[in-house]
Amino acid sequence: MKVVGYADKLSVEPGAAITFMVSSEPGRFSAQLVRLIHGDENPAGPGYKDVTISSTLDGEYEGGEQKLRTGSYLRAPSSAELDGARDLTVQTWICPTLPSKAVQTIVSRGGADGFALRLEDGRLTLRLGSASVSVDQTVRAGQWxxxxxxxxxxxxRVLLTLEPSAGATSGLGARLDTVVDAAPTSGAGDVLVAAEVTAEGEVGNFYNGKIDAPKIFTRALGDDELAALRDDADTAPTDAVAAWDFSQGIDTWSVVDASGRGHDAEAVNKPARGMTGRNWTGREMSWKHAPSEYGAIHFHDxxxxxxxxTPSFEWTVPDDFRSGVYAVHLTSGDHEDYVPFYVVPPLGRPTADTAIILPVFSYLAYANEQMLGPTGVYSGQLAGYPRQPQDKYVVETGLRSLYDRHTDGSGVCYSSWLRPIVNMRPKYDMPFLDMGEGSPHQFNADLHLIDWLEQKGIEFDIITDLEVHRDGVSRLNDYRVVSTASHNEYWSEAMLDAGEAYVNGGGRFMYLSGNGMYWVTALDEATGTGVEIRRSGPAQRCWDAAPGEATLSSTGEPGGLWRFRGRAPQRWLGVGSIAxxxxxxxxxxxQPGSHDPRAAFIFEGIADDEQIGAFPCLVNSWGAAGFExxxxxxxxxxxxxxxxxxxxxxxxxSDWGVFSEELQLSAIWDGEIRADMVFIEYPNGGAVFGVGSISWCGSLSHNNYDNNVSRVTENVFRGFASETLPA
Known part of the structure; x- marks a missing residue:
């Protein structure tokens, strides 16, 4: 993609500003505000629809290419004490995960005139200015x-020591004691952990793996002192000028310098925190219960x-602007991109009786997924991938979703919106759906519902997971009816609390989703710009958190499925994932329940023997119960x-599989693959209607919107919006 962008916010209220960042390799580009209606170009449906909105952001802008710079590390300020030092000792514990990579820096300071403790082709190396020495032994992946x-x-004199942790196979250690004609280590420059400033002046040579308790001394330690540090002995030296303790502040991106010398560090690009350290015993499975055993950070390149x-332009949403799904359409010659965002009303000031929750946490989970790409679980299983420009961009740039693995094979657990999310776009299809032909999923599939609402003249506000998470039930209580879109999979505890309180307090909730409220998800409160998950089985998953690392660093709560925390969606929606x-x-x-007088309004205009959704669908080609x-x-x-x-x-x-959490022993399961449509009455006039299918919304537009899926959905929207539920 030669033109691509992102915004600093996913949702924005009228009167607030939103900033857009654009990379335009051709240079000059144009921007036009549009309201998105239908993003699916499938000729079997109504086709692509948007509405051009005149705004002050419209126009041409000077632009240039902006590159993605991946790689996580820590940055700590230097000091006069470090700058003036000539002698040096750097000590830490490492657990490398990709030792085959040529150059990986563990701790460094300054640029070419400084120092860098590295792995070079898997060998521990110290660079002092332009001189360097290495041990002969290579490290092994996964070994402390x-x-x-x-x-x-x-x-x-230079001494390098590499000693494996207790219990390791013999012969893995190494020691080098030599003399080097090296430049002094004094000079200015920040300290970097897991990276260094390269000869080109860029931060690079990123390390892959865990680091635990790095220390810097401004003197040359003796062998006895090093042995005491190795053994955590009481006699270990305590005069380090920097001693970073990763077991403190795990729920933040600040790293404490326990030396008290003021070299506190900041994490860049969110390396994984709450990770088991070199002293983890396995007696506790959460960093909350034994933080001293979780003194490691896992870095990835x-x-x-x-x-x-660099920001390209800013726009302030007018005070009277309509709630909806919007995008800035970026173009330069034949190149284009859409940067979506959502205008939401202020809390307590709804503009409609109905709200649609757009699942931005789920969008972030799938953001730039490479399940068919180099790091994906289905890599190489679809001929011709990548075909779409968005998929090509993801593969070329190495972007990752929460469904992917890092280059070292570990799972991706953080996702942020402060980067291009090129599959959260109109006109985009998930490649492996519809037998490999591709069809909309998540954002583009949710526009099927937006288009239908517009067609039926049902007034609605857009809210997102962010508003529900932050405002709780008070945000939902602004509306008589609240509906999901097609796939609300990733919910936080605050969102579940809000949803259950809403229906018990008289709210009417429509679950037009499949595989909803499935994974424990947390907003990263430290930055407010992304989410975290920890995949842990049994579950339908594409990676597993390592032992002891299934606890979210941002909140300290157990990860995995809500089901195994006693909060399965069946508990309040009646239905939950099966296949x-x-x-x-x-x-x-x-079913017989459809003849219950309380449900009569749902089937008004539909014959008793009429199959619902027995026709083509824009997701998975046919059938209203599909995908998940x-x-x-x-x-x-x-x-x-x-x-x-x-x-x-x-x-x-032969095509449908039961979710793995349902299986016991040797994949034994004696149940039925079935999708259920349900109706549940709650106190105070509350109710839930659920369809339990991702494909439901993709069936709404069939036959020019005149079909029984459309009719049932309209009956429920209008019935739920009434003062009292129709009898």
Whole structure:
């Protein structure tokens, strides 16, 4: 993509400003504000729709290429004490995860005239100015090592020590004691952990793996002192000028210098915190319970939390601006990009009785996913991938989603919106859907619902996960009806609390999603610009957190599925995830519950024997129950008074698979793959209507919006919006 951008906010209220960052390799580019209606270009549907909005941001701008600079590290300020030092000792523990990479820096200060403790082709190396020395032994991936580098400026002596942790196979250690004609280590420059300033003046040579408790001394330590540090002995020297303790402030991106000398560091690009250290015993599985055993940070050369591009333009949303889904359409010649954002009303000032929750936490989870790319679980399984310009950009730049793995094979657990999210775009299809032909998913699939609402003249506000998370039930209480879109998979505890309180307090909730409220998700409160998950099984997952590392660093809460924290979606929605499939879906058959007088309004105008959704769909090609589906389960909390209105059955098991959390022993399962449509009454006039299918919204526009999926959905929207539920 020659033109690509992002915004500093996902959602914005009228009267507030939003800033856009654009990279335009051709140079000059144009920007035009549009309101997005329908982003799916499939000729079987209504086609792409937007509305051009005249605004003060419209126009041409000077531009240039802005690059993505990946790689996580720590930056700590230098000091006169460090700048004036000639002697040096650097000591830490490392657990490398990609030792085959040519140059990886562990601790450094300054540029070419400074020092860098590195791994070079897997060998511990000390660079002093232009001189460097290395041990002969290469390190092994996943092995903890005590490492130290000592330089005595007066004699030129350099000592390098590499010692594996206790219990390791013999022969993995190394020691080098030599004399080097090196420049003094004095001079200015910040201290970097897991990176260094390269000869080109850029931060680079990023390290992959864990680092625990790095220390710098401004003197040459002796062998006995190094041994005491290795053994955590009481006699270990305490005069380090910098001693970073990663076990403190795990829920922040600040790193404490326990020496008290003022070299506190800041993490760049969010390396993984809350990670097991070199002294982890396995007796506690959460950093909250034994922080001293979680003194490691895991760094990656492909971490990216903030692209930090130069702003291209800012726009203040007019005070009377309509809530909706918007984008800035960027063009330069034949190149284009859309940068979506969401205008939401202020809390307590709704402009409609109905709100649609757009699942931005889920958008962030899937942001720039490479499941078919080099780091994906399905890499190489789709011929011709990547075909779309967005997928090509993701592969070329190495962007990652929460479904991908880092270059060292560890799972990606943080996702930020301060970078281009090129699959959160109109006109984009998820490649492996619809038997590999591709169809909309997440953002572009959610526009199917937006288009239908516009077509039916149903007034609505847009809110996002961010507003629900921050404002709680008070945000939902602004509305008589609240509806999800097609796939609200990633919810926080605050959001679940809000949803349950809303329906119990009289709110009407429409669950037009499949596989919803599934993964424990947290907003990174320290930055407010991204989310965190920790994948932990049993679950339908593409990577596993390492032992002891399934606790979220941002909140300290257990990761994994909400189901295993006693908060399965069945508990309040009646249905929860059961299966997924990439091929055709199935229609719903009405069940006896559909004749309950309380549900009569839902099926007004629909015959008793009429299958619901037995026609083409814009997601997975056919059937209103498709892609990922949900069903009732009393064992997981489906309320006894849940009314099952309709069910979809007879899924082709050669294409459809049951979610792995349902399986026991050797993949034994004796249940039924089924999607259930439900209705639940709550106190104070509250109610839930759920369809349990990602494909439902993709069926709304069939036959020019005249179909029974559309009719059921309209009946519920209008019935739920009434003062009292229709009898």
């Amino acid at each position: 090592y005590f490492v130290a580098a000592v330089h005595d400026a007066a004699t030129g 492909d971490d990216l939390s903030d692209a930090a591009w 997924e499939g990439g091929g055709v879906g199935r229609p719903y058959d009405r 589906i949900c069903q009732t389960n009393p064992k997981l909390g489906t309320p006894e008074h849940t009314v099952v209105l309709a069910s979809a059955r007879d899924f082709d098991t």
